[in-house]
Structures are given as C-alpha cells and as structure tokens.
Amino acid sequence: MLGRWTHSFEEDHDGISVYRRDDFAFPPARGRRGVEFRPDGTFVEWLIGRGDAPEPHLGEWEPSGVVARGTTGSALIVDIQPDRLELVWQD
Amino acid sequence: MPRKANGRAEKTNPADDRMPGGMPAGKEQNGMPTGGMSAEGTQNSGMQANGMPGGGMPGAGGSTGSRMGATGGGTAMGMGGDGGSSGMGGMGGSGGGGGEQPTRRSCGVMDVHRRLLSTYPEYAAARSALENATSEYVARQQRFAGIARIPVVVHVVWNTATQNISQTQIDSQLDVLNRDFRATNTDIGFVPAPFTGLVADSRIEFYLATEDPGGNPHPGVTRTQTTRAGFSHDDAVKRTSTGGIDAWPTDRYLNVWVCQLSGNLLGYAQFPGGPADTDGVVILHSGFGTTGTAAAPFDLGRTTTHEIGHYLNLFHIWGDDGSGCSGSDEVADTPNQGGPNLGVPAFPHVSCSNGPNGDLFVNYMDYTDDRGMVMFTNDQSTRMAACLETVRAPLIAATVGAGTPTPAGPVVSWDANRLDAFVLGTDRAMYHKWWNGSAWGPSVSGYEYMGGVCMSAPEVAAWGPNRLDAFVLATDRGLYHKWYDGSGWGPSVTGYESLGGICMSPPRITTWGEDRLDVFVLGTDRAIYHKWYDSGAWGPSVAGYENLGGICMSPPEVVAWGPDRLDVFVLGPDNAVWHKWYDGSGWSGFESLGGVCASPPRVVAWGENRLDLFVIGTDSALYHKWWDGSSWSGYEYMGGPCASAPTAVSWGENRLDVFVLGTDSALYHKWYDGSGWGPSLTGYEYMGGICVDEPRITAWDENRLDVFVVSTDGGLYHKWWDGSAWGPSLTGYEALGGVISEFRGTRPEAAQMPSATTAQEAVPV
Ligand SMILES: [Zn+2]
Numbered sequence: 001m002l003g004r005w006t007h008s009f010e011e012d013h014d015g016i017s018v019y020r021r022d023d024f025a026f027p028p029a030r031g032r033r034g035v036e037f038r039p040d041g042t043f044v045e046w047l048i049g050r051g052d053a054p055e056p057h058l059g060e061w062e063p064s065g066v067v068a069r070g071t072t073g074s075a076l077i078v079d080i081q082p083d084r085l086e087l088v089w090q091d
Numbered sequence: 092m093p094r095k096a097n098g099r100a101e102k103t104n105p106a107d108d109r110m111p112g113g114m115p116a117g118k119e120q121n122g123m124p125t126g127g128m129s130a131e132g133t134q135n136s137g138m139q140a141n142g143m144p145g146g147g148m149p150g151a152g153g154s155t156g157s158r159m160g161a162t163g164g165g166t167a168m169g170m171g172g173d174g175g176s177s178g179m180g181g182m183g184g185s186g187g188g189g190g191e192q193p194t195r196r197s198c199g200v201m202d203v204h205r206r207l208l209s210t211y212p213e214y215a216a217a218r219s220a221l222e223n224a225t226s227e228y229v230a231r232q233q234r235f236a237g238i239a240r241i242p243v244v245v246h247v248v249w250n251t252a253t254q255n256i257s258q259t260q261i262d263s264q265l266d267v268l269n270r271d272f273r274a275t276n277t278d279i280g281f282v283p284a285p286f287t288g289l290v291a292d293s294r295i296e297f298y299l300a301t302e303d304p305g306g307n308p309h310p311g312v313t314r315t316q317t318t319r320a321g322f323s324h325d326d327a328v329k330r331t332s333t334g335g336i337d338a339w340p341t342d343r344y345l346n347v348w349v350c351q352l353s354g355n356l357l358g359y360a361q362f363p364g365g366p367a368d369t370d371g372v373v374i375l376h377s378g379f380g381t382t383g384t385a386a387a388p389f390d391l392g393r394t395t396t397h398e399i400g401h402y403l404n405l406f407h408i409w410g411d412d413g414s415g416c417s418g419s420d421e422v423a424d425t426p427n428q429g430g431p432n433l434g435v436p437a438f439p440h441v442s443c444s445n446g447p448n449g450d451l452f453v454n455y456m457d458y459t460d461d462r463g464m465v466m467f468t469n470d471q472s473t474r475m476a477a478c479l480e481t482v483r484a485p486l487i488a489a490t491v492g493a494g495t496p497t498p499a500g501p502v503v504s505w506d507a508n509r510l511d512a513f514v515l516g517t518d519r520a521m522y523h524k525w526w527n528g529s530a531w532g533p534s535v536s537g538y539e540y541m542g543g544v545c546m547s548a549p550e551v552a553a554w555g556p557n558r559l560d561a562f563v564l565a566t567d568r569g570l571y572h573k574w575y576d577g578s579g580w581g582p583s584v585t586g587y588e589s590l591g592g593i594c595m596s597p598p599r600i601t602t603w604g605e606d607r608l609d610v611f612v613l614g615t616d617r618a619i620y621h622k623w624y625d626s627g628a629w630g631p632s633v634a635g636y637e638n639l640g641g642i643c644m645s646p647p648e649v650v651a652w653g654p655d656r657l658d659v660f661v662l663g664p665d666n667a668v669w670h671k672w673y674d675g676s677g678w679s680g681f682e683s684l685g686g687v688c689a690s691p692p693r694v695v696a697w698g699e700n701r702l703d704l705f706v707i708g709t710d711s712a713l714y715h716k717w718w719d720g721s722s723w724s725g726y727e728y729m730g731g732p733c734a735s736a737p738t739a740v741s742w743g744e745n746r747l748d749v750f751v752l753g754t755d756s757a758l759y760h761k762w763y764d765g766s767g768w769g770p771s772l773t774g775y776e777y778m779g780g781i782c783v784d785e786p787r788i789t790a791w792d793e794n795r796l797d798v799f800v801v802s803t804d805g806g807l808y809h810k811w812w813d814g815s816a817w818g819p820s821l822t823g824y825e826a827l828g829g830v831i832s833e834f835r836g837t838r839p840e841a842a843q844m845p846s847a848t849t850a851q852e853a854v855p856v
Contacts, residue, residue: 029433030459031458052358
C-alpha cells in the first residue's frame, strides 16, 4: 500500500476509484490525480495544480489501513493488490 | 469526467493565505532591478535606500515605513459609490490576505504556490499586486493597440533521437499558436451556437526569436542532449546544472522547453509573478505541434496553447476547486463550472446549475482532448492583455504599438509667452513645436523631427529660461534624455543620452530650481526608482537609480513645492494613494492617503507647503484632497463622470484649474478661485472637442492657460485662456497639425455630465 498511486479513472466503477502504480500503461490524459501513503502516516493527495503540475495536499492515514483522511474528504480502502488500489471517497 | 472522488472542493487552509512580510532584503539594492540591461551597466548604485524602508508599500506588511499603516482606513473617505466599501484598508491589506478572492483560495494548498511562497517571498506580493492591476486594467476597458508579438525560444532537451523533434514539428506548433490566439483556427466552428459570441481574437502572436540574448542572429531553437530519461515538474529541465538548459532572459523571451515528461504530464506552466529563472512553459514532446512525435489525442498543439494561457495569467475554467462550484477563474464571461472536462463531451454538459448551455468545454483552459478545445473568450483575452501590459510588458515592448498614431506629450513654458510642445509621431519618433510669442515654429502645422523610437510620450521639464530637458523610454525600456540649452539640442537634434534602467512606467520629472532635475520611474519590481541631475552631474550615476521601494500601480506623480523638497504619489495595489516625500535631509516612509482610485493621482502645488491632489474614484467621479501645511483633508466629491485622469494646474496662490474628459470625450473644466469652485463644486464647464488622450495644460503667467489635446484624427489641438476669454472660443480649438476632424458643436445632453449627486464628504474648501 505504501507509495504513490495514480488515478486510473478509465477503470472506475460503481463509485469506486481505481488507482495504479506509475509503471502502469496509462493512456495519455491531460491530468491524473493520485494518492500516496507514506510510512510516517502521512496521506498525500496529488491534485492538479493551477499550472497543471501535480500538487501534494497533506492528510493522514490510519494505522489500521482502512481509512485515509485528505483535504478533499476521506478515502475508504476497499481493495488492495500489489498493482491495483480501490478507494471509495466520502465527504 | 473525473470522479467526484478526490476532486471535491478542498477546504481553505488559512495559513496559506498569509502573505510574506517585508520585502526581501535583496530588493533594497539600488540600480534598477534585473540590472545589467543597459550597456552602461546599472550596477552603479548610489544612495542606498538604507534606512528607508524599501518596502513600506503594499505587500510589504510590517515594514518600518515611518507612517506606514498609521492612517489606513481612518482618514480615507469613501471614494466608491457606497461608503461601506471605502476607507480602504491600510497597505498591509494587500499583503494581509485581503487582496485575494476567497473563492480563489478554496483550491487549497498548492504545491508550486506554496513552494514559491516559501522560497520566493516576492511571489505572493507579486500575485496579489497583479490581480489588482488586472482588475484595474479590465475596468479601464482599454487594450494595447494593434498586435502584440511575443518572441519565443524553444529549448529541445532530448535523450533519445526521437525526442530531438524536427524544425517542422516546432513550426507546426507556432502555426497553431498563431491561429488559436487570433481565433483563425479552422476548427472554431466546433463552438456551440450559444457560445459563439464569446469567441475572442486576443491579438497576440508568436514568433521564433531571431536574436539570442546577446543580440546575435539565432533561429530561436536550442537543442540539448541530456542523460536524463525524463523530467518531472520540478523544473530540472530549466537548468543546465540539472540536465536541462537554462532559460533565456525571461523578461524578453517566452521560454518553451520541450522534453520527455514523466508522470503522465502533458505540460505545465509558471504563472506571471514567479521567479524569473524558471519562467515559461514545459511541454511533452509528443504533445507538441501537429506532426513528428505528436500523438493523438493531443496532437493538435493545444497543450501549448493551454500552457501559454496560464503563462499569460489564465486559470482553469473550472476554477481549480476540484469539482466544486465555488472556485472561480476570475473571468467574467465564462460559465461557472464544476470540474475539468476530459475527452470531448457532448453539448450541453451542465454542471453548477449552469444550464441550459452548461460548461464552456470548448475553451482552451478546460481539460478536453485537443480537438475539443478551440477558443478563448473575450474576458480571457482581456485578462491576457492585462498581463502583457503589466508584468509581462517588456516581452512585447519591441512590437506592441508600433505604427499606431499616438501623438501625445506635455507642454512646458520656460518664459512668458513661450510654449514648447512635444509629441510622438506615428513612427514613434519625438517631434517638437514651439510658440515664441508671435508665431508657431517651425510652422503652425509643422514639427521639428527629434529622432528616437519612443515607448513613452515625452516628459519635459524647464528649470529656467531657454532650457528644456526631455525624457522618453526607448524600445529597451531604458530611459533616454535630450536637452536644449538655448543654443541647440544635446547630444544632437536627433540623438539621446542613455540613462539606463528598465522602466515599467513612463518617467515623471520635476525641477525645484536651476540645474536641478528629479526623475522618477517604476522598475520591473514596480518599486519607485529615482535619479537626479544636480549642477552638471547625474546621481547616483549616469545609469544608476536610487530604490525608493513600494509596489506601485501607477506612474509616480511628483511635485516640488520648493528647493530641496519632493513629494511623490502613487497608487498601491490596494488602489489607495500612497505618499512619500523628501525634505532635504532624507526620504520619509510611505504614508497612505486612502481612497479606492480608478486613476493615477494628480497633484499640484500653488505654493510652499500646499498640495492639491485629484483622483478619479471607482464611481468615475472626481475627488479632491489637499494638504494645507499641517494636515490632509478628507476626499471631497466633485462630480463626474470622468473618462480620463484629471489634469491640474495652478497659475498662482489660491488658484486651481482642473480638466478632465467626459464620457463623450469632450473636454471639461472646473476651477478654484480662492473662494469656491466654478462653475460649482460638482459642476463642469463644457469645452468641446473629441479627445483621445488626457489634456496637457500649462500656465506661463497669472491668468493664462494653454490647453493641448489630441483628437480622433491624431492631430494636436490647442486652446487658451488669456485672462478674459477662451480662444479661439469656449468650445473651439486651433489645429496644430494633422487634419481637423469634426468637433462637436453642441453641448452634450445634461445626463452625460451630470452635476453631482450627494457630496460624500462636505468639507468646505
Ligand atoms: Zn492547465
């Protein structure tokens, strides 16, 4: 789970947001957000910056690994595999 | 469409609204900022601004400026229509977070923004100042004339041979830019019918630079092989030391780096106001141009169009608040929109209750595929123009306005019955004519050619009989000078002395006596810079300047009411008037005189220790404030509406004459005779004309006025007050060159120049 994940929005389904590792063959897109779990408990939302560069917004994730709180809401981790992460976002 | 997930409106983080405090110490050097521009070298310093708060002005929060913030809202009378919005915060206001729209901040913490805040403290102040300048510019409804042409340098940074894109691919991108920014793109028909009225020609064009920074011929493309497989958004590509290539001087070139970008990034941009060495845009090579490595669906060159939109201060059309409806792009004519549109949506795509027409997803500042974005709007175009005429002005200095008919210039009188008038011709050279008491020279409609390619109207001072000193900016925005000593012009009739600088405002000149001149300009940091001529020598040096600090939104207005006395007035980013003065021993800090002004302040002194200040308020009315030797009055409401900044002159103690243009472009006049204002406190005398520029007035004797205006035909016109009547008539003009256009012979409707409503502060004069 640790590390950075990029939104593979083409794979989103049923209200679930799908994320992939950076080596995934993403189709080109003008902007992709992402999330990052850091070992110190920091949860980073990578949002699209004003000038298009990704920008980190810091939150935290619970040691249980179930819920992460960011600046845009909370993410419930519903599935985790080595190359695929599924989150459900709530306000 | 992106999911709502991860895309909601973020909460504001108040900590990020904080602007940095004082100006960085480094800025208090003298010599013009961005030095090294003129051959003479501007590193010469002179009087340090030491001891003087370099800051003290807006954006410089807790400066040491002596009277900084002491007044602020307190003394200022409301100048806007409603009293509540007046008072104007103290200067810290712009720095204290008051300057930004809350909605703009809701996008939350931004990495680049935050990084700049911490590593480049000027950024916050510059951004805030720019936003204010943009609003002011938009409100003025004026644009640069003609076409602004931006020189571009493309830096190809390649690792594999494929990434070393061809000249053909580069040229294809320039072609796209020149179509997209002129609204001549062939796919503009993609705009849904309800939006076609918003399509704008920004009158901005791009060309590959033809000279390198040293002035040598150059194709405008650099090619650099790198060992790095790819670059991220950390700006490494912008530095030779990190595998990229250093920028060319970013005030003169739009730098475009084309490289392999990792992390799914098509491109990114730096907004105006950021650090100079990383200014520009970065584009993924396969999103650049329309051929070569360009790959669908980003193979129509629109990524570069989009990034240059940012570079010219455009925000994303959805307001950068994720998918919320609270963010704004600070552009009036774009619909409120939720989040970015991806792919190519079908019309209409409704969000944020913006039906029936929905999002303007065909806009370049959305996030659709290349074939889905085809237009800028009118207000986006104006916002880009504001950027090009303020922070990015040097970029287009060499091209904008060329060939436009802008004769304008001041008139001075060094003796009774003597007038010297200076104008710019359509070739932007300086021209001169004079009245010697009996006739105009060289002829009534003729002018003496005085050379130059000028970027500002001549500013001329006369410290005594048979003496004239004329100042202009040239295309390099350096200050240039020529003088008349009674026998001839120096350095020659058509030559100029270079006085260094990179000036962001026309020069303003005053003299307090023989052999003394004081010259004020704004530098590229919008601070006031000062130099002086005293008994044969320039201080602090020929090409050097004294930094007087501040972040100024108007050219400095300067008055000298006596020897060793200077009073300087500017608008701050809060649009209030700020004042500092020199009393013979040193400079004061900045003092706020309040107000929310829609014009630069104009100040005149009828005698020692007396100052009368005039500005236009946001309600287009004229306001007056005066210093009586011991204190400042409040703002006195004097009616309107006015369509130009006021021009004020005094021929003697207790006498003031103020001229403005009305909304009908005619000239209007009011006067103070020591007992009251004529024709009334808020009324105006109609003086005819259709004027395209502020009037220029001089008074060479008591009860004498000479008024010069430029009319719609570009010609100079003259009228005069001889003590008993206006010549040639109250509403007539003498033509001094050019073809006389029609002058309005009838009075305008009363409604066009209403005599005022309620006085906002009834202070008896
Ligand atoms: Zn963008």
